[in-house]
Structures are given as structure tokens and as C-alpha cells.
Amino acid sequence: MKPAAATRRKAAALRVLHVGAEIFPLLKTGGLADVLGALPGALRRAGVDARVLLPAFPALRTSLRGVREVAKLRTPSGGAPAQLLAGHFEAPALAGVPIYLLRHDALFGRPGNPYSDEKGAAYPDNHTRFALLGLAAARVAEGADPDWLPQVVHGHDWHAGLAPAYLAFSRAAGASRAASVFTVHNLAYQGNFAPSVFGGLGLPAAAYTLHGVEFHGQVSFMKAALHYADRITTVSPTYAREIQGAELGCGLDGLLRQRSQVLSGILNGVDEQVWNPADDAAIVHTYSAGHMAGKAACKAALQRECGLTVQGDAPLFAVVSRLTEQKGLHLVAETVPEIVSRGGQLLVLGNGEPALEAAFTQAAQAQPQQVALRQGLDEALAHRIFAGSDVTLVPSRFEPCGLTQLYALKYGSLPLVRRTGGLADTVTDCSLEELADERATGFVFEGFDARDLTLALRRAFALWARPRDWRTVRSRAMAQRFGWDTAAASYLALYRGVVSA
Numbered sequence: 001m002k003p004a005a006a007t008r009r010k011a012a013a014l015r016v017l018h019v020g021a022e023i024f025p026l027l028k029t030g031g032l033a034d035v036l037g038a039l040p041g042a043l044r045r046a047g048v049d050a051r052v053l054l055p056a057f058p059a060l061r062t063s064l065r066g067v068r069e070v071a072k073l074r075t076p077s078g079g080a081p082a083q084l085l086a087g088h089f090e091a092p093a094l095a096g097v098p099i100y101l102l103r104h105d106a107l108f109g110r111p112g113n114p115y116s117d118e119k120g121a122a123y124p125d126n127h128t129r130f131a132l133l134g135l136a137a138a139r140v141a142e143g144a145d146p147d148w149l150p151q152v153v154h155g156h157d158w159h160a161g162l163a164p165a166y167l168a169f170s171r172a173a174g175a176s177r178a179a180s181v182f183t184v185h186n187l188a189y190q191g192n193f194a195p196s197v198f199g200g201l202g203l204p205a206a207a208y209t210l211h212g213v214e215f216h217g218q219v220s221f222m223k224a225a226l227h228y229a230d231r232i233t234t235v236s237p238t239y240a241r242e243i244q245g246a247e248l249g250c251g252l253d254g255l256l257r258q259r260s261q262v263l264s265g266i267l268n269g270v271d272e273q274v275w276n277p278a279d280d281a282a283i284v285h286t287y288s289a290g291h292m293a294g295k296a297a298c299k300a301a302l303q304r305e306c307g308l309t310v311q312g313d314a315p316l317f318a319v320v321s322r323l324t325e326q327k328g329l330h331l332v333a334e335t336v337p338e339i340v341s342r343g344g345q346l347l348v349l350g351n352g353e354p355a356l357e358a359a360f361t362q363a364a365q366a367q368p369q370q371v372a373l374r375q376g377l378d379e380a381l382a383h384r385i386f387a388g389s390d391v392t393l394v395p396s397r398f399e400p401c402g403l404t405q406l407y408a409l410k411y412g413s414l415p416l417v418r419r420t421g422g423l424a425d426t427v428t429d430c431s432l433e434e435l436a437d438e439r440a441t442g443f444v445f446e447g448f449d450a451r452d453l454t455l456a457l458r459r460a461f462a463l464w465a466r467p468r469d470w471r472t473v474r475s476r477a478m479a480q481r482f483g484w485d486t487a488a489a490s491y492l493a494l495y496r497g498v499v500s501a
Contacts, residue, residue, distance in 0.1 A: 014152070016151070018036060023036040026063050027059045027114065029113050037093055041093055053133070053140065056104070063091075064089065065090055069085055079106075082107075083102075086100055100145075115159075131201045134163040137166070138176065152179050153178050154182070162225075183234065192222075226256065232264075236265045236424075237265035237267070244257045244263075266487055267422060267482060268406070282383035282384060284297060284301040289412070295387065295412055300388075301384070303316070306347055307372055308347065316390050318388075320349045320350065329350075330356060344461070346370065391443070396418055397418070409426070416445075418445055418452075428441045
């Protein structure tokens with residue numbers, strides 16, 4: 001009886017194919033990789049048969065184990081076919097998650113990151129590359145793998161934006177029954193291309209209309225997804241509301257308002273196998289909310305590593321981010337004197353806009369014992385910064401979800417954030433009212449300007465001057481739970497709803 005029951009449970013498992021362009025820890029340019037590296041595993045723990053389809057970029061292809069060819073697929077524009085490979089990755093967070101890789105060396109076997117060359121220039125044929133990814137997802141939904149057929153195809157960001165379009169026309173032709181879900185991780189990145197590329201996408205002529213992929217005379221992968229997907233999600237409830245307005249709607253707010261009944265926000269989570277100060281091998285001393293001595297050791301080690309004065313009573317503010325205007329880092333540059341004059345320290349990790357890099361370089365050279373800059377992407381150093389800092393600055397103009405503040409909460413580095421998107425959903429300000437109600441977990445400001453950021457910095461210094469209250473807020477921050485299992489439960493409810501519709 002037990003084997004038969006197990007077979008019935010396995011047969012009843014909801015089958016979901018995730019489609020994206022990067023995955024942690026093997027290939028990462030941003031938070032999208034963290035999501036694809038954690039959500040499928042959390043869904044499998046919830047009983048979903050979740051799998052992932054990715055382009056066979058070199059870092060992924062060389063990491064695939066147990067490789068088998070599933071099918072050969074035609075490209076939308078003709079030419080050499082692509083291979084659909086199946087296997088698995090050995091990374092702990094991805095253990096047990098079946099992987100499909102779409103191999104086409106002429107399109108995906110290139111140096112540089114998934115989207116641009118070694119000089120940072122976007123590949124001119126990105127429309128062809130990612131159209132193939134979307135088409136491959138539809139082909140899997142049509143039965144390209146004879147051993148597995150998804151009920152839901154879940155695309156992530158514009159790179160998978162054509163998957164819902166191909167799937168819609170596939171369903172209309174009776175070739176598939178799969179539903180589509182699309183998650184907007186950042187609406188500002190839309191995958192817009194000249195109209196001349198449309199003929200090579202393999203979509204019917206009817207798709208190039210206002211009610212299709214056309215967007216102000218261009219072909220838009222994001223617009224395609226928002227029009228054709230059965231359900232649309234974003235990565236926080238507040239961002240789901242914000243993108244329906246003109247300020248953050250990026251020209252697509254009208255369509256999103258029209259589709260508001262199928263639009264929802266589900267917060268991202270934290271992968272505790274990767275981000276957990278109690279057993280993080282990347283930091284010099286582990287600690288937990290109940291045993292905080294290790295955090296002081298991490299702070300001293302970080303100060304030494306970055307050339308700052310080793311001073312436990314100096315609040316250490318940190319930035320782990322791309323250095324861009326959208327992330328509000330010009331506001332941080334303007335408020336360096338405020339931090340330093342009040343006895344604080346600032347450590348910045350990241351790179352980006354030359355003017356911001358220059359501003360932080362100048363500040364670090366002028367006051368090397370209180371300000372430090374580390375340029376580039378360094379995952380291990382990011383762990384050490386969250387563990388050693390007292391406050392993490394996330395003053396973004398907009399932030400769909402934000403993972404930085406979630407990591408900061410986990411490590412007891414109180415987030416100082418602007419009230420937008422997922423930052424508004426996850427951090428509660430240390431106002432007198434919230435302190436009295438025992439809800440405060442960080443510092444929140446409203447206006448996207450240096451004045452409001454300065455006021456928030458002053459609240460942080462004021463709380464720092466009351467060590468007992470600081471420790472109370474820090475313990476509460478570390479007790480917040482934003483696990484992927486919670487997000488997975490919300491996605492599972494969404495999938496069930498779209499499958500039964």
C-alpha cells in the first residue's frame with residue numbers, strides 16, 4: 001500500500017517549469033539569480049515538481065551533471081537547431097532540482113555576462129537569443145520531453161518574456177494546455193527592440209499589435225509577457241501597486257491597470273542555507289540573536305580588513321550595491337560628512353556609475369580611517385559586511401523587492417531604507433510610535449533627497465546612543481522571517497488557481 005500511495009502522491013504533484021537567465025550560485029548578475037537558485041527548491045519541499053530551464057551559458061553547461069539530450073529544437077529564425085539538455089547541478093541549494101539547459105553555442109557560448117560582452121555592451125542579437133529561450137519553454141509545454149509535461153510555465157523577467165506569447169498561440173492551436181505565470185523582477189528593464197526583429201521571432205503577424213508585443217513602435221518582450229501571461233506577479237505587494245501608476249509604471253502602467261485582477265505581489269525570501277550568521281562559513285565568527293558576541297568580532301575583523309579604525313563604539317554604516325542613481329547612492333555620497341562628523345564609519349562595496357565611484361574614492365582617500373570603498377562584486381565580502389556592519393543603507397528611488405535589506409535584517413545590520421517597493425513591506429521605522437509598539441526593525445525615510453536621508457541617519461545615531469534600545473531593535477530585526485517556504489506557499493496557491501481556472 002505504501003508504494004502505491006507514494007506513486008499517487010507523485011502523480012498528483014503540480015508540475016511547474018521556471019524559465020530564466022541566471023541562477024545562484026553558478027551564474028549571478030543580480031537578485032534574479034538568488035530567486036531562481038532558491039524558489040524551485042522551496043517549491044519542491046512544498047510538494048511541487050518544479051524544474052528550471054536556462055540557456056546553456058558556459059558556466060552552467062560545464063556545471064551540469066548527468067547530462068542527457070532530450071530533444072533538438074528549431075530556432076525561431078532558422079539555422080542550426082538547439083539542443084535541449086537535461087541534468088542537475090550539485091550546488092546544495094539546487095540539490096534535487098531537475099535542470100534543462102538550452103544549448104546553442106553560437107548564441108549562448110560566449111564570454112561576458114548573460115546579456116552583454118566583456119566591455120559591457122549588450123549583445124546585438126539578444127532578441128534572437130532570448131526568443132529562443134521563450135520558444136523552448138513553449139516546446140517543453142508541448143511535450144519536447146516525453147517523460148515530463150509542465151502544467152505551468154513560470155517566466156522570470158524580460159528574458160523569458162516571450163514564453164507566455166509563444167504559449168498563448170500554442171494553446172490556441174491545441175498543441176499545449178499549460179498555463180503561464182510571469183514575474184516582473186524589475187519593470188525598468190523591458191527587452192525592447194527595433195520592429196525589424198519581429199519577423200525573426202516566429203510569432204504570427206497578429207502578435208505585432210497594440211494588443212500584443214508592440215510597444216511604442218518597438219518589439220517589447222516585457223510587454224508581451226504582461227499581455228499574454230495568465231497571471232502576473234511582482235516581488236512585493238507594494239511594488240505591485242506602484243507599477244500601476246505613472247511614476248514607476250515605465251509606460252506600461254495602463255496595461256497593468258487593465259490586468260490588475262491577475263496581478264499580485266509575493267515577497268522574495270532569504271535562502272537560509274546561504275544567508276545565516278549562525279553557520280556562515282564566510283564570516284570570521286558565527287553568532288545568533290541569543291549569542292551576539294560573534295558580531296562584535298566580525299565588526300573588528302571587517303574594520304581591520306578595510307583599513308578602518310577598529311572602534312567598537314563607532315556605528316559602521318555599509319552599502320552593498322550597484323553604484324547607480326536608482327539605488328540612491330548619490331544621496332549617500334552627499335551625506336558622508338553627516339556620518340563622519342557624528343563619529344560613524346562608512347564602507348561601500350560595489351561598482352557602477354563613474355561619477356559615484358569617483359565620489360566614494362575621493363571620500364575614502366580624504367578620510368581613510370572612517371570611509372572605505374571596495375569596488376567590484378565579492379560575494380564572500382558581502383557576507384562579512386552584513387555580519388560586521390551596524391546599519392545597511394538601501395536608499396533606492398525604487399526597489400521591486402530588495403534582498404539586501406533582508407540579508408541585513410538576518411545579520412542584525414539594521415536596514416536604513418527609503419519607503420518604496422519591497423523596502424516598505426519589510427522594514428519598520430524606529431519612530432517613537434513603532435518603538436513603543438515593539439515593531440521597529442530599522443530606519444525608513446520618505447523623500448528621495450539628501451535631507452530625508454540625513455534625518456533618518458540622525459535617528460540611527462540617536463538609537464545608537466541608547467545601547468539597550470539598539471540591542472532590542474536588533475534582536476527584533478533578526479527575528480523577522482522572510483523564508484522561501486513562505487513565498488513558495490503563496491506561489492503554490494497561485495499555481496493551483498491558474499491551473500483550475
